[in-house]
Amino acid sequence: MTTVKHMKWWGWGVEGVQFEYHNKPNFAPFVKEAVDLDLEVEPADIDAPDLDRLRLPDSLISAAQLARLTELVGDAHVTTERLERVTHTYGKSIRDLLRLRDGSIARVPDVVVYPGTEAEVQQIVDLAVDQDAVLIPFGGGTNISGSLEPLPEETRPIISLDLGRMNRVLEVDEQSGLARVQAGTLGPDLEEQLGDRGWTMGHFPDSFTHSTLGGWVATRSSGMQSDKYGDIAEITRGLRVVVPRRTLVIRPLPGTSTGPSVREMILGSEGRLGVITEVTVQIHRLPTERQVLGYLFPDWQAGLAAMEEIASSDASPSVTRVSDARETGFSFATRKKGKKVSGAVSAALMKVLERKGWDLEKLCLSFIGYEGSKRHVGYEKNLVRQIVRKHGGILLGKGPGTLYDQKKFDTPYIRDFLLDRGAAADVSETAAPWSRLRDLYAGTVAAANAAYREIGVRGWIMCHLSHSEHSGACLYFTFAFRHDDNDPIGRYEVVKTAIQQAFIDNGGTLSHHHAVGREHAPWIEQDLSPAGADMLRGLFESVDPKRNLNPGKIVF
Amino acid sequence: MTTVKHMKWWGWGVEGVQFEYHNKPNFAPFVKEAVDLDLEVEPADIDAPDLDRLRLPDSLISAAQLARLTELVGDAHVTTERLERVTHTYGKSIRDLLRLRDGSIARVPDVVVYPGTEAEVQQIVDLAVDQDAVLIPFGGGTNISGSLEPLPEETRPIISLDLGRMNRVLEVDEQSGLARVQAGTLGPDLEEQLGDRGWTMGHFPDSFTHSTLGGWVATRSSGMQSDKYGDIAEITRGLRVVVPRRTLVIRPLPGTSTGPSVREMILGSEGRLGVITEVTVQIHRLPTERQVLGYLFPDWQAGLAAMEEIASSDASPSVTRVSDARETGFSFATRKKGKKVSGAVSAALMKVLERKGWDLEKLCLSFIGYEGSKRHVGYEKNLVRQIVRKHGGILLGKGPGTLYDQKKFDTPYIRDFLLDRGAAADVSETAAPWSRLRDLYAGTVAAANAAYREIGVRGWIMCHLSHSEHSGACLYFTFAFRHDDNDPIGRYEVVKTAIQQAFIDNGGTLSHHHAVGREHAPWIEQDLSPAGADMLRGLFESVDPKRNLNPGKIVF
Structure with missing residues (x-):
């Protein structure tokens, strides 16, 4: 069958890779303290869920439709196998993983097709419209906002269109700094094909290893180095989009x-x-030169103030990121045995800071990245150094940054590890003007804690600031709580709802770079105002009056 | 009546200000050479056209509608006066000026209203929809793409809604670097209100002195310093837009x-x-520091190559601009008597360059701007200096840049001066990837020259590159020809059409920052593909099914 590889159907990443905590002596105590979960008690069953025990609805695709699809893309590229249908049902939100483990699958795609060319995509789209089927495009399947799931009440056949075979860099325009790339290309494949020629796209979202270019565009993704390279909206210059009966072509233009x-x-x-x-x-x-340096700030307010000042300064680093004290504690707790976060974050340093009057409970870890010629990196570092110093921060050096670079794509594995052991973790991020960030932070933490009280758990919420822009930045929250298999989705909804509402109430957007999907759609009218939401409805309706194209997402 | 000031109804700028050529000894010979126009022959009649001799269609606004509008905004802010109606009919394209001078006014607004508040705007919009009237918003009236004109065949009453009374900076968020500003604020008023508090928006389109913030947003404007400040799409963070029955609110967000x-x-x-x-x-x-430096390149290719390299370098200047040899000649021809472009562009320098083997006919003048701390400006200048030198360019110094800064808003006055004397001049600009710019330039010049041959005139076309982005830049063409009052609009259309088609055929967009209006709408399907144009139609139709809101613009 298809050669397109997917993540495991029930969790993040590839089979056989998992988070290991025994070599991290501080992790178990940290988790116990944070969410009251005892890792020393091995969970009863952490084997992979059993696919065969899942109850799937029968495929609604007709024999004639299946024959037509097979004719279009070839026998090897159409499938109604259980594993394929399940893999293409959800993304990887905590809600998705809980539902899969729970066997709660109201609706799955009836068929999965892997077109190899744009012409084949066109024929599949036209078939979906002609036959009044539903078409859901699928990239890497990493979405955490419910952008991929079929509507539970859908009675029409559902086709999952997997772009995985369309994975090549087609053309590099070295003079313009532009590359034409097929939408199904995964992050590592894209960077490898570009890197071989000495280029990078510079887009590194957390999902990088398993997500695709088309997915990034379809969800307005933003990468860790967006300060330099821009988010996907800025990186994207030209587009080809198959719409019913024809192809939309946006030529690459600088403006x-x-x-x-x-x-x-x-x-x-x-x-x-x-x-x-x-x-x-x-x-x-x-x-020529690339450095991510670690810094420490005495507290969150100092870290925020430094990031704010960097954003309006002459400096233009490639990464700006500062964690709150809780996320800093989490980082320290994932250190390997015998390994300091770097030589700099040693017990000796802590003693020095304590003597200087720092409250070690309030420490905030920060990463700032620099790219360019050796001289330019030196110049930028110097500009930033003065600002960091002004706000009481200190430079840790390259060690923590190198570690951050190595570990940056691993966090989702920790989530699965916790889920196996009875704790649910997820992320929610927003963006707002600099003047709103303090209240937004405090309001969100307070809202999460109120939600934890409501559902009666000891919950955790931590945050970092990243993606600095001239007028504001992104606040990225990670939250977790012990679910004890007691209505985990219901409890998740209480927490998630509280956090989202706090975003909106404090001037933040419903999501900075994880899209709307179904998860965030309830807030779209508050974010864009009803008139804005109606413009989206009008646009979708004009292109897709019968709602064949991934209906129910973004606006209900 | 209203206190809102407008430009003169028949040309650019304010009464009494005009281009003066007698103090510029090279100008008359230049014009003779360029477009075969003899300035020494004083034209028969260069008095302002006579408003009283214009034949205007009767106002279609009913007494009841007029009464209602008066009730809404007050007697002082509603008018059906001839001058007001004519002033609000067109923008300031060469087609507009030719039509006004010719008395070709098929349709004018039937009434002009000046609301003072958003609530009044809402009531006017709702009235237009309820009464099936047409509503055309009006800012500074500088548009050159036909975005303002009523459709000749329109039989419904037309309301021109002038935002001129809504001209205040409402709020400055110094922490975020954001200002909330009323849409009718003119460029100079905006910068003055911000400047008083130590701030700038940094948006300086050629039309700056007479155009408004709302107009800039409505037409996707771009300013001379967009390399640093971004174009209006980037500068604009939040919006309030009155749509039928309600207000669309986009909250200010960094992303x-x-x-x-x-x-x-x-x-x-x-x-x-x-x-x-x-x-x-x-x-x-x-x-703290702001410098615009002048440079000279031996030819256009060298200038282009330098701009291209600057765009992908570590340098980030605020202005990047290089003129082709013809535009350089034009700049030199507008020098005042006894005044060099700067001390540096002297006859002595020319001799030196000649001895170095430069072809003085091919000289290209360039301006590059720098902003920031004194040290940062020094650092940036040094980065640029190396690139300029690599491409054979030389630094002229501050003189030409200072002059450029002083004269940058004056060019439209030259156009009117020429028009009075029988020559039509206009501008067309586009943008494309760096790899396309050479062919785009050559193709456009060739197309214009072919068009001049077709209409049997000695025409002129000159160009500069500006608004550098990572993957490409804007090419800004100015063209002129002697019309001899012999079907000037028809001949203009031949030239304009040839230039626009050359843009599209060579990978450029129909306009980089002058909007679509009616002038460029014939190319929208070639620019966006038919599917893209239909998305615009679908969007407009969904908000405005009866076509009450400035119909016929962007897409027909």
């Missing part, structure tokens, strides 16, 4: 004044306007 | 992943989705 931006309508459209097949992206020559 | 960007739908919407009443914009502290 244009052609009315409301159609390019920006495709960005974040989550399959509701068609299937993205090709993206022309900005690429950059691999920098 | 978001809330589906297709509604913010980017309003940008460039030219009144077709509603009336922009407030914009929250990014602002920056006035820089």
Whole structure:
């Protein structure tokens, strides 16, 4: 069958890779303290869920439709196998994982197709419209906002269109710094094909190892180095999108004044306007020098103030990130035995800081990245150093940054590890103007804690600031609580709802870079105002009046 | 009546200000050579056209409608006077000026209203929809793409809604670098109100002195310093837009992943989705140091190559601009008597360059701007200096840049001066990837020259590159020809059409920052593909099914 690889159907990442805590002496005590979960008590059953025990609805695809799809893309690229259908049902939100483990699958795709060309995509889209089927495009399946799931009440056949075979860099325009890339290309494949030629796209979301370019565009993704490279909306210059009967072509342009931006309508459209097949992206020559340095701030307010000042300074680092005290504690708790976060974050340093009057409970770890020529990196570091110092921060050096670089894609494995042991963890992120960030932070933490009280658990919430822009930044929260297999989804909803509402109430958006899907759709009218939500409805309706294209996402 | 000031109804700028050529000894010979026009022959009649001789259609506004509007905004803010109606009919394109001078006014607004509040705007919009009238928002009236004109065949009453009374900076968020500003605020008023508090928005389009914030947003404007401050799409963070029955509110956010960007739908919407009443914009502290330096390159290819390399370098200047040899010649021709472009561009320098083997006919003048701390400006200048030198360029110094800064808003006056004397001049600009710019330039010049041959005139076309982005830049063409009052509009259309088609055929967009309006709408399907144009149609139709909001603009 297909050669397209997927993550395991019931969790993050590939089989056989998992988070290991025995070599991290501080982790178990940390988890016990944070969410009252005792890791020393081995859970009864942490084997993978059993696919054969899942009850799936029968496939609604007709024999004639199946024959037609097979004719279009070839026998090897159409499947109604259980594993494939389940793999293509959800993304990887905590809600998704809980449902899969629980066997709560109201509706799955009836067939999965793997087209190899844009012409095949066109024929599949047209077939879906002609036959009044539902079409859901699928990239890497990493989405955590419910952008992929079929509507439970859907009675029409559902086709999952997996772009995984369309995974090549087609053309590099070295003079312009542009590359034309197929939408199904996974992050590592994309960077490898570009890297071989000395280029990078510079887009590294947390999901990087398992997500695709098309998925990034469809969900308005943002990567860790967006301060330098821009988010996907900025990186995306040209597009090819298969819509019913024809292909939308946005030519690669550095700028244009052609009315409301159609390019920006495709960005974040989550399959509701068609299937993205090709993206022309900005690429950059691999920098001569690249450094991510670690810093420590005495507290969250000092860290925030420093990031704010960097954003309006002459400095332009590639990464700006500061964790609150809780996330800093989490980072320290995942240190390996005998390994300091770096030589710098030693017990000796802690003693020095204590003598200086720092409250070690309030420490905030920060990472700031620099790229360019050796001289430019030196110049930028110096600009930042003065600002860090002004706000009482100290430089730790390269060690923590190197570690951050190595570990940055591993966090989802910790989530699965915790889930196996009875704790649910997820992330919610937002963005707001600098002047709102303090209240937004305090309001969100307070809302989460109130929700934990409501559901009667000792919950955890931690945060970092990242993705600095001129007028504001992203606050990225991670939250966790012990679910004890006692209505975990219901309890998750209480916490998630509290956090989302706190975002909106404090001037934040419903999500900075995880899209809307179904998870965040309840807040879209509060975010965009009813008139804005109706513009989205009008746009979707005009392209897709019968709601064949991933219906029910973004706006209900 | 109203206190809102407008430009003269028949040309650019204010009464009494005009281009003066007698103190510029090289100008008359230059014009003779360029477009075969003899300035020594004084034209028969260069008095202002006579408003009283214009034949205007009768106002279609009913007494009841007029009474209602008067009730809404007050007697002083509603008018059906001839001058007001004519002033609100067109923008300031060469087509507009030719039509006004010719008395070709098929349709004018039937009434002009000046609301003072958003609530009044809401009532006017609702009245227009209820009464099936047409509503055309009006800012400064500088548009050159036909975005303002009523459709000749329109039989419904037309209301021109002038935002001129809504001209205040409402709020400055110094911490976030954001200002909330009323949409009718003119450029100089905006910068003065911000400047008093030590801030700038940094948006300086050629039209700056007479255009408004709302107009900039509605037409996706871009300013001369967009390399640093971004174009208006980037500067615009929050919006309030009156749509039928309610107000669309986009909260100011540094970034978001809330589906297709509604913010980017309003940008460039030219009144077709509603009336922009407030914009929250990014602002920056006035820089400690600001320099615009002049450079000379031996030819156009060298200048282009230098700009291209700067764009992918570690340098980030605030202005990057290089003129082709013809535009350089034009700049030199507008020098005042006894005044060099600077001390540096002297006859002595020319001799030196000649001895170095430069072809003085091919000289290209360039301006590069720097802002920030004194040290940062020094650092940036040094980075740029190395690149300029590599491409054979030389630094002229501050003189030409200072002059450029002083004269940058004056060019439209030259256009009117030429028009009075029988020559038509206009501008067309585009943007494309760096790899396409050479062919785009050559193709456009060739197309214009072919068009001049077709209409049998000696025409002129000159160009500069500006608004550098990572993957490409804007090419800004100015063209002129002697019309001899012999079907000037028809001949203009031949030239304009040739230039626009050359843009599209060579990978450029129909306009980089002058919007679509009616002038560029014929190319929108070639620019966005038919599917893209239909998305715009679908969006407009969903908000405005009866086509009451500035119909016929962007897409027909």
